[in-house]
Amino acid sequence: MPFCPNPDCDHRRRLGQSAEFLEGVAICSDCGSALSDTYLFFAAVRKPEEVRGWTCPQCGSINREDLALCSCGYDSNRPVMSDMRDTMTAPNPIESFLLRDKEAQEQQRVLALEFRGSAREYFRIWIVNLCLTFLTLGVFSAWAKVRKKRYFYSHTTLDGTPFQYLGQPVPIFKGRVIAAIAFIAYYLSSHFFTSLLPYVFAAGAVLAPWVIVRSAAFNARYSAFRNMTFHFDGGYLDALKALYVLGIIPLFAQGMMFNWWGKYAIAAVAVIVLSFAFPWWMKRLKNFLISRTSYGNKNGVFSATGGQFFSVYFRSGLIMVGVLIITGIFSAAMIALITKKSQIIVLLTLIPIYAGYVLAFAYVQAHSSNLVWNNTRLGPLRFQSTLRGRGMAGLYVTNALAIIASLGLLIPWAVMRTLKYRADRMRVLQEGELAEFQGSDLSAVEAIGAETVDFFDMDLSL
């Protein structure tokens, strides 16, 4: 019987034994070598030298040294947990081999996403920038934003490489001046010159798509990974369509709400229409933003449905309603028991209602974020976000308490742990090669500098 004589044959590397073939076969199906009639090199199984890394004790696959997480889920940073799981479910060698083979076919692996920011370091950045912002009466806030974004980006690493924020303060400053003018125009017209308010709203509605497109383009253009920037190619008309075609309905409903005082039936209809249209509108907007964002000539693909968004909002609504009912029963009992009515009771009932609101808010934040990420593909990359409503709510509450107790000094700490939590709950799965991303002129970093910034290049997101 013929055997493969190649010591570096894939088959031999996988199984530690040379491949054996049926009579008449002349070439190894694994490596293409001419077969030999004798079983060669049996004692001299060569360890593959070029693969530097660690062998996963759970599934046996070889992982790169800089990756702590094996594709089977084994975490070399927390081996105790994995070991326990290991002994409980004794690995079946055939099963694990088949699994490995399947994974090898899919070529799926986990790219480590880490957030490495430290609260102490960020505190200094935060305080210095806040101080300079106050001393310059807000002018420095554009520089402050750039510094903070640079910190967040450069401490977020994917596959060991940090992201890079390329934004420059001047366009951000321009964006802020425009936003401030818009806000003052709105404030003055809503307080002092109400006859102008409809025109201001109309101008806002016309400009909103432009603001969305400019901001998305700015943020994409100035976010880079491995010397390639992201790119956003949505135009004004596309944004107009995404915002208003379906959005006309909630807009209309909102318009009616201006005059709802005393007309509860109209208000109820408006609220119902709004809450049913909103999830689909949100889906359209996310789809627009994701499918028009590209990296290395690969556009994002978004596959969530409006129904999924609706389900997230609906559940958070159920949380809120549940809390309200329970609070209502309790406060009714309280009022029945305590005859002396006081505003204190009203205040006490506000606490559970507020807690319910926080929980519902955290639920929406966590699950809409999960929904968006888990239904997004970018070339060979998929994302897995597993945020939890309770986790987020706990984070909000502890952060809020810490910030209040420290008179605001723990804000940087709160920011760091929130970002870390989000990164820890996110997995980036790679199916295929990163080389599928191909750089072009659009993704070139080199041309970016303060002097090349054109007039309409501005960041309007606050």
Added chain:
Amino acid sequence: MIILEGQYYDGRRPTAVLARMEFTGREAILTSGRTSERYPVNRLNVSPRIGKTDRFIALPNGGQFQCADHVFLGSLLQVSPSEGPVAWLEERWGVALAGVALIACILLAGYFYGLPAAAERIAVRIPVETEQALGRQTLDWLDEQGWFLPTNLDKNTRESVKHGFDRLRSGLPLKNYYQLEFRASRIMGANAFALPGGAIVITDDMVKAAKSPEEVLAVLAHEIGHVELRHTLRSVLQNSVVAVAAAAITSDAASLSVAVAGLPVLVAQTKYSREFEAAADEYAFKLLKRKGYSTAAFASLMERLAKKHEQEERAFAYVSTHPVTAERVKRARAAAQE
């Protein structure tokens, strides 16, 4: 010669290649694998320093070299030179502590002295006319929405109140802007308001609650105080600055900003409101005395109105827009005795 180890990215695909950069005088040599390229040092651009993270060097060929931070990189051309000094400040704990102290000073001094003084000076320079449209709109809106109903007072009562009001305003700097409005209201109870631009609204209940004409005049004198001292405009200015400052501080934790800054901002803004009320009281006492009325009427009216909800008033003293009544009464009595 300086040698930096790092990664090279060609900009055509997102893969990292181990690389090394050597700096020899005016030249930089990038070696990765078997290839090596030379660049003039003055054509390299270095990304700003932030924390202790890696720096990125943009190469003339469109490639990029990533390496750990090194002092030498400070001498190369910077992509964003204005951030250099900021990075220097950010690295020092001394600067951070000084920053905390400075911000505390700015906030406290600004809140207690700077902001009220600045708002007062700015308000004087803005003509009352700008507020009038707002006042008219507010009154129209309140009328339309049913907060206010037409007055039920008979003509004689109105005439006598109006007469006293005209006596009060005669000789005041803003005397031509005043406009007295009578309204019935089920929602507001016994109350009086100074609207922006000089309109003063007094409810029927308030006129009825007063046992003497002097008591009504005391209330009107207080509202005149709000108008003369430009409290509407000043509170808009002061409250917006407080809100903007709070937003600037909590901007990093924007989703928490209402939760953490809501109550402090409320306490800060209502303190201004209470100060305005106290100032309007002081103004009213002086005005009443100048016109030959006693301030004791103010005290007796306040006492009568406040009897109903005294306990709650104490409990919410720090978030209330008005000062505690007992203190207002005490000051009115003291003013009457002077």
